[in-house]
Amino acid sequence: MSSSKLTKICAYSLIICHFVLLATSCSPSTVTPTTPESVPLDQPEPLSFEDDAGREITLPQKPQRIVVLSPQLLNLLYAVGGRAVARATSTGETVPETAENLEDVGGMTTVHTEKLLALKPDLVIGSTVFHRDLAGVLDESRVPFALFKLGTYSDLKEKAVLFGKIAGTEGKAKEELVKLDRQMNQLTAKVPANQAPTFIMLNVTPSSISVQRQNMIGLEVAAMLKMKNVAETLPASDTSPSTAPFSLEKIVELNPDFIFILIHGARTEGEHKIRSDLAGQPAWASLRAVKENRLAILPSDLFLSNPGFRLNESVEYLAKLVYPDVYGHGK
Structure with a gap:
């Protein structure tokens, strides 16, 4: 082969390589997709x-x-x-x-x-x-x-x-x-509109008796039934603004329609306190609520502490005691 032909072949080869390289450099490169970091969508709010x-x-x-x-x-x-x-x-x-x-x-x-x-x-x-x-x-x-x-x-x-x-x-x-x-x-829709019976609520512990003036769920239940707490205006105790000192003389003067008792602690000890301090007193026996059997020891879990979603049971329990002709007789 002559040197001139060899020169031409080399030239053509260089031209072809040039175009191949040019085409390769211009072709789109393959891009590997990246996965974004996952972001929690249900992150709790404080x-x-x-x-x-x-x-x-x-x-x-x-x-x-x-x-x-x-x-x-x-x-x-x-x-x-x-x-x-x-x-x-x-x-x-x-x-x-x-x-x-x-x-x-x-x-x-x-x-x-x-x-x-x-x-x-x-x-x-x-x-x-x-x-x-x-x-x-x-x-x-x-x-x-x-x-x-x-x-x-x-x-x-x-x-x-x-x-x-x-x-x-x-x-x-x-x-x-x-x-x-x-x-x-x-329950409250059935309360008689023309009645407003009076009451007092006593707290009895093994060592003391007091009168509840305010701030107790039992009083709120009674108010829902349109009852009047006649002890509300009594002078407050020095140690507890929501209660008044027990005075049998004052209770005789108020002479409520109903007397409700809440025992704090063991029921047997509370009942003993009632018998020893109250039941034998002639003045106690003279009260209208006692003579007409309108005295009741209320369940502490319904009236002393807030019963929560059993509050309707508290209302119904007291309603049956106060308005038996409307709600039926209670315990």
């Missing part, structure tokens, strides 16, 4: 609220290890579908069957803080009356601690909604409230 002690509580998420120190509040939590891992106990108080075997952290007024903290709770619920002094140790341990009161029907409605939010069962809480409202309206 829940903030103010308790009845004025404390601001923030829960970063739905609590999973709740400890409840009051039977009243435990009953309410369970009624709206919530659950707890431990509870405090109290003599004479009932709790839901599903809560009976919960871990015990002591009595309602004698909580074992070491045992409580060992459970690593993410929320502790207590009573404004009994548990304020636990705030220091729980705050120091960075355990969310909420204090509540459950005295009135209004308290019940407010706390039921809040407990539903805490437990993630707000829908059930609202359903239960609608049901209770309906039952309460049906």
